[in-house]
Amino acid sequence: MIPEFRVGQGFDVHALVEGRPLILGGVHIPHTHGLHGHSDADALLHAITDAILGATGMGDIGRLFPDTDPCYQGADSRVLLRAAFDKVKAAGWKVVNVDATIHAQAPKIMPYAPAMVHHIAQDLAIAEDCVNVKGKTNEHLGFLGRKEGIAATVVVLLMR
Ligand SMILES: Nc1ccn([C@@H]2O[C@H](COP(=O)(O)O)[C@@H](O)[C@H]2O)c(=O)n1
């Protein structure tokens, strides 16, 4: 049997505000500001969720978990990622690899990347060396450079 491959891409951005925790890849990062959202606003996990749903033609995170539904208020995005992955898995797909970039002028992401990789690998049932998380500033340009928000971009490869 010849394996079938699909590529998926994901993007998410949330505003940085005072009085919220900063959670990325399921890791709480000590910082002056956190991400605003209906859920825990984990932009990295939202972009990964969109990438696996996109690769498999299953829509997007907002269609699966509407931000008008009070049951997702404050939701742990790892729970949402695992629920999306359950649907993807049920259609016979496995994740081959994930490559992600967090676009953040601050804080530094690299010290927390191994813990993020650990969570993502667990949630997608793959080895940690199949997951890569990078940090990138926006060279002080635009809203990301002014630290008004944090974005994440993701590419995934799936196989069945
Ligand atoms: N939020 C970030 C941004 C960057 N890094 C690390 O710094 C390196 C240089 O970033 P530039 O945007 O100046 O190219 C980058 O390769 C990352 O290793 C980071 O950890 N967190």
Ligand SMILES: C[C@@]1(CO)OP(=O)(O)OP(=O)(O)OC[C@H]1O
């Ligand atoms: C996750 C959901 C649902 O709580 O809300 P938010 O935390 O606002 O995040 P967003 O990236 O806008 O995506 C989808 C939502 O429906």
